[in-house]
Amino acid sequence: MPRRAEPGPARFVTAGAVARRAGVSRSTVSRAFTPGKNVSPEARSRIITAASEMGYRVNRLAQGLIRSRSHLVGLVGANLGTPFHASQVAALSEALFSHGMQCLLLNADRPGRDVAPLIANLLEFRARAVVILSGTPPTAIVEECRRSGLRVILINKPLPDVAAHTILCDDAGGARLAAERLLSAGCRRLALIGSASGTASIMRRIEAFRAYLTRRRIEPVIWCEGPTGYETGVAAARNLLGRARIEGAFCVTDLIAMGFMDVARHERDRRVPEDLSVIGFDDIPQASWHAYRLTTIRQSVPQLVAAVMHAIARDDEPAPGRAPAVLPVSLVERQSVRPK
Numbered sequence: 001m002p003r004r005a006e007p008g009p010a011r012f013v014t015a016g017a018v019a020r021r022a023g024v025s026r027s028t029v030s031r032a033f034t035p036g037k038n039v040s041p042e043a044r045s046r047i048i049t050a051a052s053e054m055g056y057r058v059n060r061l062a063q064g065l066i067r068s069r070s071h072l073v074g075l076v077g078a079n080l081g082t083p084f085h086a087s088q089v090a091a092l093s094e095a096l097f098s099h100g101m102q103c104l105l106l107n108a109d110r111p112g113r114d115v116a117p118l119i120a121n122l123l124e125f126r127a128r129a130v131v132i133l134s135g136t137p138p139t140a141i142v143e144e145c146r147r148s149g150l151r152v153i154l155i156n157k158p159l160p161d162v163a164a165h166t167i168l169c170d171d172a173g174g175a176r177l178a179a180e181r182l183l184s185a186g187c188r189r190l191a192l193i194g195s196a197s198g199t200a201s202i203m204r205r206i207e208a209f210r211a212y213l214t215r216r217r218i219e220p221v222i223w224c225e226g227p228t229g230y231e232t233g234v235a236a237a238r239n240l241l242g243r244a245r246i247e248g249a250f251c252v253t254d255l256i257a258m259g260f261m262d263v264a265r266h267e268r269d270r271r272v273p274e275d276l277s278v279i280g281f282d283d284i285p286q287a288s289w290h291a292y293r294l295t296t297i298r299q300s301v302p303q304l305v306a307a308v309m310h311a312i313a314r315d316d317e318p319a320p321g322r323a324p325a326v327l328p329v330s331l332v333e334r335q336s337v338r339p340k
Helices: 015-022 026-032 041-054 060-067 083-098 116-124 139-148 171-184 200-214 230-240 254-266 301-313
Strands: 072-077 102-107 129-132 151-155 165-169 190-194 221-224 248-251 277-282 295-299 325-327 329-332
Touching: 015 026, 015 041, 026 041, 072 083, 072 116, 083 102, 083 254, 083 301, 102 116, 116 129, 116 139, 129 301, 139 151, 151 301, 165 171, 165 301, 171 200, 171 248, 171 277, 171 295, 171 329, 190 200, 190 230, 190 254, 200 221, 221 230, 230 254, 248 254, 254 277, 301 325
Parallel strands: 072 102, 072 129, 129 151, 151 165, 165 325, 190 221, 190 248, 248 277, 277 295
Antiparallel strands: 295 329
């Protein structure tokens, strides 16, 4: 008895197969699935019916290669598991999908990783744009993107003399709001809790907070060690609260503030806000939890998403040195700072 042939691997249904069943040309099938293209109602009906029966799906990647531009938008970032970055990625990917685009997420978590190879992958896919959430791309790869029509959007990292769209949070304005609020609560012995990351955004917050207090002849205790995370707040509180009678602390992120608060209350017997006022930055979802009720500086994710989508949709190319878009911030009052 002859052996039955093993079934081969499943294959995607092609536009040519749909065209043959519907009795039309392949180009007519392509036009039927392209918004704005002219196809007779009768032909469109036959094509849609055939496609539905056969399980046909449009090959968007192939469309992008034909048009020299796909619907792909790359998101390059590190520390994507942190609450603020996770909320950015979730909101951006949803907005891209609602505008007919697809998100390609590229992880730059490896320490010291050069983001240029990640961006180069997007050039191979003929992506429409790349949004750099973390890392600083070399000028050469940004220029290659410009020549290839790949729009580069930088978040919170201005690069002088580079043709890229730049979107910044008003970090300096937020740091000043934090300093004003701590002073209005009567705090004079202040601490500034940062990290050793050295990112442009963190440095803007540190420098603006110090400058504001210097003009008022107040010198804060400064801690800038470790990663930008909860554990840095823990280390700072254990180091500083045992040897200094600090009345108020500005932490450059909410996660740092939460670590600082937990040690202050549970290891140093400091009441928040009666003994110690604490302000964070970002307004991550956990900041509103009952355990923290953290007063913080809010970065608006919806405003960031709107600015990114506007940059993707723009017809003009960015000129080198063009002023960045600066997104406003606001003080969110909860219960980690003494009343005025």
